[in-house]
Amino acid sequence: MKRLTRLLSPLLILALVVGSLPAMAAAPAAGQDLVGTTSVLDAQTSQQDRDKIRRVLAREDVQQQLLLQGVSPSEVENRVAALSDAEASQMADRLDQMPAGASVVGALFAVFIILLVTDILGLTDVYPFTR
Structure with missing residues (x-):
């Protein structure tokens, strides 16, 4: 019985180590934190600000004025996408403050x-x- 235990113990250890490798590879790294509510809300607010800017820039009268100024719609879209979150928020706030x-x-x-x-x-x- 002792002889059988000596043979099976290393095999069981090896099987457990090899079996746990995929689980360890799928586990998140130690430096990754959980996503907080504020970061999710900030991302959502940022997306809403960008959508508001895109809606204003998609209006026909605005498109005509941009084309008269020599700015293509694709360039405008690229610049809106390149805005930082703070810049997008500031621009959306200015759009809200402008009188219609x-x-x-x-x-x-x-x-x-x-x-x-x-x-x-x-x-x-x-x-x-x-x-």
């Missing part, structure tokens, strides 16, 4: 029209050509 359809030129034009109408009605004396 308003610009400095539009505001100046509106002031010009208002002053012109009031000058024609005689309420102001701003433009000499209205007399």
